[in-house]
């Protein structure tokens with residue numbers, strides 16, 4: 001089956017749910033067993049059976065299996081947020097004395113977790129140039145236990161050669177974790193490209209409507225049990241109502257993302273030729289340095305990209321952003337609506353300084369008509 005057909009089939013089984021098209025919301029804490037023997041012999045390594053509410057219900061399992069299937073993983077587990085998925089996955093694989101290789105372009109709160117909790121627990125962290133490719137071999141130490149990727153990078157949008165990085169990591173027996181929130185299970189088959197453990201902020205395109213906080217970890221068979229057990233150790237679980245909403249959103253990820261990519265390309269191409277713009281950071285554009293890798297590995301692009309303006313002042317950037325009518329100002333992305341922020345990645349980086357030559361805007365393009373978005377951007381840029 002092709003991906004779009006699969007999206008209509010996965011995560012539901014009407015024969016098992018009284019004929020309902022969708023898997024209903026199953027709410028429970030306790031699961032009762034027919035007798036004491038069955039209760040006492042339940043399989044503690046089977047996370048796809050009904051045992052207790054914290055391990056999920058058929059609603060949770062429906063979402064998890066749908067996401068895992070779409071990405072080509074062995075199994076998936078839902079967590080209360082994207083950040084919880086990241087911290088649980090890292091905590092599952094790292095202990096005192098270990099070493100982590102983290103991309104310098106990682107999501108800010110991931111970096112914060114490394115600098116606070118991981119360092120406090122005696123885990124060494126080195127940040128590497130996101131464009132390092134197979135040169136990552138020179139950074140691997142005897143105690144390196146995780147190589148972490150994120151492509152494209154948060155805020156700065158560098159593509160990473162994940163297959164090249166994974167080949168080196170695997171030759172040392174090291175697993176590759178990747179934050180695949182931008183790629184999504186729909187546009188980047190991360191496991192087929194060398195990722196062992198793929199992490200999503202399901203808050204973004206998977207749920208897709210700016211109304212759910214959720215994370216998802218998709219793994220290959222080898223890392224499933226250690227990851228799933230760690231999530232259980234931490235006591236993370238997700239409400240079945242949220243799982244229902246996320247799966248409802250996930251059904252339409254194909255149409256949403258294809259349309260949002262088309263809209264984003266339209267706006268990005270217009271911006272890249274605007275005289276007040278230095279450069280657009282979007283791997284889907286032929287002008288982007290990461291375009292060849294994106295084209296080789298990805299089947300599409302998220303509608304999130306960066307824009308480097310000519311060297312205007314912070315006050316001018318603030319005026320521009322405040323002049324926009326159709327772009328919400330706020331965190332997150334992946335919903336149906338357009339958003340904008342004006343971050344400062346140059347203050348975060350350590351491995352490879354970030355000096356793009358002007359201030360950056362981060363745009364998330366929604367399902368609006370792109371001509372309306374362009375008109376809005378044009379009037380806001382005219383304030384400069």
Ligand SMILES: *Cc1c(COP(=O)(O)O)cnc(C)c1O
Nearest residue numbers: 081082083107179181201203214
């Ligand atoms: C938003 C985001 C996260 C965190 O997701 P939350 O659900 O907001 O915790 C992780 N990674 C990336 C790349 C993100 O953009």
